[in-house]
Amino acid sequence: MPIPHLQTNRHLLLLIKLRYGFIFLQLLVVLLAEYWFEYNLPYLTLKLIIAIELAVNMVLFYCYRGNRNAREGEYLFQVLLDILLLTILLYFAKGATNPFVSLLLIPVAIAAVTLSRRLLILVSFAALAAYSVLFFSIDSHQMHMVDMQQHFLGMWVNFVLSACVVVLVVASLAQAMRNQERFVSKLREEQLRQEQLVALGTTAAQFAHQLATPLATANLLTEELEFESSEADPLLTQLKEQLHLCSRRLQDFREMSEEVKLNSKRLIPMPELLAKLQQEVQLNFADIDVEYSIPSLENLAVRADTTLLPALLNLIQNAVQSSKRNDCQQIQIQCRLDNSAQTKQFVLTIRDFGAGLPEESLLELGATLVESEQGFGMGVLLSHATLERLGAQLRLYNHTETGAVAEILMELVILQ
Helix, strand or coil: CCCCEEECCCCHHHHHHHEEEEEEEEHHHHHHHHHHHCCCCCHHHHHHEEEHHHHHHHHHHHHHCCCEEECHHHHHHHHHHHHHHHHHHHHCHHHHHHHHHHHHHHHHHHHHHHHHHHHHHHHHHHHHHHHHHHHHHCCCCHHHHHCHHHHHHHHHHHHHHHEEEEEEEEHHHHHHHHHHHHHHHHHHHHHHHHHHHHHHHHHHHHHHHHHHHHHHHHHHHHHHHHHHHCCCHHHHHHHHHHHHHHHHEEEEEEEEHHHHHCCCEEEHEEEEHHHHHHHHHHHHCCCCCEEEEEECCCCCEECCCHHHHHHHHHHHHHHHHHHHHCCCCCEEEEEEEEECCCEHHHHHHHCCCCCCHHHHCCCCCCCCCCCCCCCHHHHHHHHHHHHHHCCEEEEECCCCCCEEEEEEECCCCEEE
């Protein structure tokens, strides 16, 4: 897998452990060449290089033991170290004429699956440079003996072609695997979120269904009390208004569910949407000082359904609660047009004056349920899912001064 900017060192530690086996094989080959085949080589120098390589690897193993973070540059250092040590070892073992010179392809293959494309090209050039140094260091007598020049040149060309194959094929396969893993991971996260939304939707539907009967009974009792009362009771009138509001909300929920089920969308004029939004804010948050900044949006509309307004109200409610927790009775709602995109966009920002959002939950908030002192982020999750279904974007970030900002971007339609 590719190494991100920062992650645990388990892959790096695996490379260091594998290098122990590679060092053992190097020592075994040197001993076989000395005592079995009796080649004429500087064995003391070769054993000294292997001992240095072992010592360096032991130091690296000590540094990276346990669980710590490792950057991509550290993986690059490991691969280049392998190329350097192997090149030095081959240099004293007849250089490019050594049949094990193709082992320089192993660091290139490792880089193809662990490093970015830019660093992979750097490692490939380093391996090619190492082979070229070994090739041009061949003794002239060996080069012309039995006309071996063409053979050695052919080996060099073969190494170049092999390196290109490793870079192109292995890197392409690694990139395809990375893309597939990201796709599967994204599908898994989306499935988890959909399961959470289905569970929340099922629970809400059950509560709405169970609420219908006692609400109808309460309406009947209120009408009987009003009929039996000889005088107009202001408390009874207020209770009747609240029950009527609950009945209307329940009816809105049923209509909303029907629209979601049929996936029916319509053009909602921006002045109508913003007027309803201000009306609902004034009705539900009468004790909050709301600072509006709304430009003229005539002849503009958004393609959405009735779930858009509740999604916006959820975000406004979160902003109100955040400001109240910080002993502030103020929020800001600003609208503007974004003409920098290819299509005209409507940008709605909702700013609170609370303590802001924790940095560790900014990326997860809205994508899944996030437990915190204030709740589980259920309102933001539902709003994010609704806006995403409507083709809108939700951005959450902390304000530079104080509080948090929820920014909604929606594509506008120009009415004829």
